[in-house]
Amino acid sequence: MNRIFNQLLNVKNTVVEDACIVDSPLRPEPVLEVRVRPRRDMLRCSRCGRKCSGYDRGGGARRWRHQDFGCWRVELVAAMPRVDCPKCGVVVARVPWAEPGSRFTRDFEAECAWLMTVANQKTVGGFPHIAWRTAGDIAHRVAERLGTVMPSPFDGLTAIGVDETGYRKGHTYLTVVVDHERHRVIWAHDGYGKDVFSLFFKALTPEQRASIKAVTGDGARWIDSCVAEHRPNAERVLDGFHIVSWMSDALDKARKRLWNQARHDGDENAAKRMRGVRYAVLKNPGDLTDRQEEAFESLRDTDPKGQLYRAWRLRELLRTLLKHPIGQATTELNRWVFLASHSRIPEIVELAKKIRRRRPDILRTIRLGYSNARLEASDNRIKVTIRMAYGFHHVTNLIALVMLRCGGLDIRLPQPAI
Structure with missing residues (x-):
């Protein structure tokens, strides 16, 4: 029986003493108790994990939840001896089937962690019958365990992307760093700003820091200052997605100003048409619906000076020039800045000053060809993970779930030891 249960339980260095079914009115379901x-x-x-001599048999038995045997819930029960450690003193002995402080076996935690990467919250909570808050603690332990056995994610970095994403209804943020070459999240921390991003560089060795050649991100000043301080030789690359988003924001502000102006002048017709193109002005030409195209055609007659339509055309020019070769893009960027500066559209003129100031970074983006598209894709997946992690009380558990789902950790279902 000892040999059979050892194979079924998939635990090493363990002696199975007894097994029985406990059906008590105090429990919601019968349990298969295995004494080990x-x-x-x-x-x-x-x-500390060092071998020690035994001190006593401890203060009583403890239980660990294990993987179910079919429809039977399984618990391991063991008397916990204490050991006399020269470094730590008299402490409880480590058990080979579970992490210290955990109420679950490693195989059970690995199964739950794998479910978190492929299933939704309802499946994770319902299939192994655990509370969602408990799942957060399991994710934290499994992510730490896998991180210690895998190669360092900071080795061989050449190009990284940094961005912040909001959680808890957008009131707090996570700073996320992505490896562009291996397409995975390598670091995440609560908060944002220069002080938080500096923690990432401080976690690197001098060799790992020196291998970084490019840092992509939006135009935040804290990214610029942090890169200049910790990796001044790295090329700072602006992401094309954020460059176009600057123009989209300016375009939306111009639309709101013209809409309010039409309402103030009592031109209800023009105000209605301005409101009708609210979403159309933010789309690419190929994504417009027939109704939105008609609204754009009527917009030329509605706006006598053509401010909104000209602003939309400038947005399209900026979006397309980012995809051109560096020589052609340089000429077109100079032309765009000239047109935007003389457009007499206040929002676009103000943006032209920002584009002129960040012109070297934009040209570097086009020349190197790096994009934060992978970071944006990861950001979308992180947002899904954040929604899934609703109910976690600690941000460390949220970060652990992000690393399990987006960090490239080698998470697998438990395999039998052969």
């Missing part, structure tokens, strides 16, 4: 104990020669300190 670690081998005497495997006694180790639960804090």
Whole structure:
């Protein structure tokens, strides 16, 4: 029986003493209790992991939830001896089937973590029958365990992307760093700004820091100052997505100003048409619906000076020039700045000053060809993960779930030990 249960439980260095079914009115379901104990020669300190001599048999039995056997819930029960560690003193011995402080076996935690990467919250909570808050603690332990056995994600970095994403209804933020070459999240931390991003560079060795050649991100000043301080030789690359988003924001502000102006002048017809192109002006030409195209055609007659239509054309010029070769893009960017500066549209003129100031960074973006598209894709997946993690009380558990789903960790279902 010992050999059979050892194989079924998939635990090493463990002696199975007894197994019985407990059907108590105090429990919601029958439980298969398996009494086990670690081998005497495997006694180790639960804090530092070194082999130690036994001290006593401990204060009683403890339970660990294990993977179910079909429809039967399984729990491992063991008396916890204490060991006398020269470094840590008298502490509870480490068990070979679970992490210190956990109420679940490693295989059970690996199964739950794998479910978190492929299923939704309802499946994760319902299939193994655990509370969602408990799932957060499991994600944290599994992510830490996998991170210690895998190669460092900071080795071989050449191009990284940095961005912040909001959680808890957008009131707080996570700073996320992505490896462009391996297409995965390598670091995340609560908060944003120069002080938070500096923690990433401080976590790197001098060799790892020196290997970074390019840093992509939006136009935030804290990214510029942090890169200049910690990696001054790296090329700072603006993302094309954010460059176009600057123009989209300016275009929307211009539309709101013209809409309010039409309402103030009592031109209800013009105000209605301005409101009708609210979403159309933010779309690419190929994505417009027939109704939106008709609204654009009527917009020329509605706006005598053609401010909104000209602003939309400038947005399209900026979006397309980012895809051209560096020589052609340089000429077209100079032409765009000239047209925007003389457009007499206040929002576009103000943006032209910003584009002129960041012109070297924009040309570097076009020349190197790096994009934050992968970071934006990861950001969307992170937002899905944040919604999934609703109910976690600690941001460390949220970050652990992000690393499990987006960090390239080698998470697998438990395999039988052969």
